[in-house]
Amino acid sequence: MMEYAVEVENISKIYTLRNKNNQYKTDKKEFYALKDVSFRIKQGDVVGILGTNGSGKSTLSLLLSGISEINSGTMKINGEQALIAINTGLNPQLTGLENINVKGALMGLRKKRIQEITNDVIDFAELGDFLYQPVKKYSSGMKSRLGFSISLALNPDIFIVDEALSVGDKGFAKKCMDRMMKLRDEEGKTIFFISHSLSQVREFCKTGMWIEGGKLIEIDDIDKVCDDYSEYVDFMNAMTKKQKKKFMDEKFEKRLVEAPPKRFSLFHRK
Ligand SMILES: Nc1ncnc2c1ncn2[C@@H]1O[C@H](COP(=O)(O)OP(=O)(O)OP(=O)(O)O)[C@@H](O)[C@H]1O
Secondary structure: OOOEEEEEEEEEEEEEEOOOOOOOOOOOEEEEEEEEEEEEEEOOOEEEEEOOOOOOHHHHHHHHOOOOOOOEEEEEEOOOEEEEEOOOOOOOOOEHHHHHHHHHHHOOOOHHHHHHHHHHHHHHHOOHHHHHOEHHHOOHHHHHHHHHHHHHHHOOOEEEEEOHHHOOOHHHHHHHHHHHHHHHHOOOOEEEEEOOOHHHHHHHOOEEEEEEOOEEEEEEEHHHHHHHHHHHHHHHHOOOHHHHHHHHHHHHHHOEOOOOOHHHHHOOOO
């Protein structure tokens, strides 16, 4: 029987937005970054997440990786998961090496295992002596190298890759892609992959998930979802500036929480 790696039902994530004058407490707006999203993903599936800027992809990746909490709904994750994203999960004050140790310690790993992970990271990240420098002195590509290498070395069951390849140089991006293909083809890992490169998503993923305006629009075979999403992007591009503004405003209005139920105040908000 095929096990699901991820089962989510009616999940929502709400953020509090500032108003124009930046008066945070008064006239604050609550906004659905994601609204009533449900899906199931089988173990070993490779899922490309598509959607225009601000549609909710990174929010979903934070929820899937357990970094951020849902406001409502249910979510079941079967296995260890790791997020690979730009600027996430690294402490800028600590050196690369210290970051590996902290991450390992937080996960309750033994010293010997942390040493093995360190060796893997040294090998894959190719950062040389920069491993002994604080991460705040890294370029974005170097941070991506470190983050990617740590997640790979931790060897989770579920990888969530959020735009992480877009800042690495071509050589490193190719190395990561080769490694991810191995994770997909030989190790049967479950992978969520967010990228604005449709060709990359088409080539790498099996299933497509299109999120727009915080809602799940479509989940299907990757080619079908890429075709439908492309059509939507073309439709948007064909609009005049005025039409586009009206369209975007309406889309925004639909995501507002009109009168938030009391229970939302109990939950964590970012
Ligand atoms: N911490 C936060 N506080 C308030 N609003 C947020 C926060 N994080 C994200 N948002 C808002 O939630 C919506 C979804 O953002 P998200 O980062 O998930 O989009 P995305 O699909 O990943 O976009 P992109 O393609 O630009 O990376 C956006 O409107 C964003 O402004």
